[in-house]
Amino acid sequence: MTRLSVNINKIATLRNSRGGNNPDLIQVAKDCERFGAQGITVHPRPDERHIRYDDVFELKKVVTTEFNIEGNCQEQKFIDLVLANKPEQVTLVPDALGQITSNHGWDTITNQRYLHDMIKVFKDAGIRVSIFVDPVIEMVEAAATTGTDRIELYTEAYATHFHQGNELAIAPYIKAAETAAKLGLGINAGHDLDLQNLQYFAQKIPALAEVSIGHALISDALYYGLENTIQMYLQQLTNV
């Protein structure tokens, strides 16, 4: 069954908006796992707009499922943070500093040598590596020679077109996943997945190991409550 990793960036956004510790990020992470989350994902960005570097050290102490740290390894501070905390997984994302959110995968062809060397650093530390890629066959093929354990398919395009009624938007993701599986790569996915588009995606993508979901899930929790919401997302991943 595809694992659900809850991205708690937006809990930190709410906390930081008033400068205190409410909501308590660490307690929310523990509660997410208690409610059924099979992983906790965070994406500390250099401007610490939501997840702060210090949060990662505190989360490492309490996360008992799978801890997934996302970020741009072109920042030395990120490399040091990951190596100091040794999460189960690091997901390398090529975000520029000023981006409002992640909006593209790696060019695994032009960054082949760089990614190969960076991935080795994390794998030598015993950390599983996933790299964020667009559903483009050539990018998936080049990902396979970087040494990465997994790819994370960037799903914004799927999510956007799905909401416009275009289920054909899944096609490039199926081809990318089939190529990844043939090349021995694990398959994760994330960005803009939600209660409406998740089940169809999970049904169509072979061997989908993990989805990391944050923005929509935390937004849904405002209406349904966090425990209910996590259960609703898990339900979408059951028997697909």
Ligand SMILES: CC(=O)[C@@H](O)[C@H](O)COP(=O)(O)O
């Ligand atoms: C890599 C990705 O698509 C998301 O995990 C990203 O972490 C979202 O970042 P924000 O929560 O800052 O939008």
Ligand SMILES: NCC(=O)COP(=O)(O)O
């Ligand atoms: N890697 C995707 C992730 O962690 C959460 O993305 P989103 O659900 O906040 O768009």
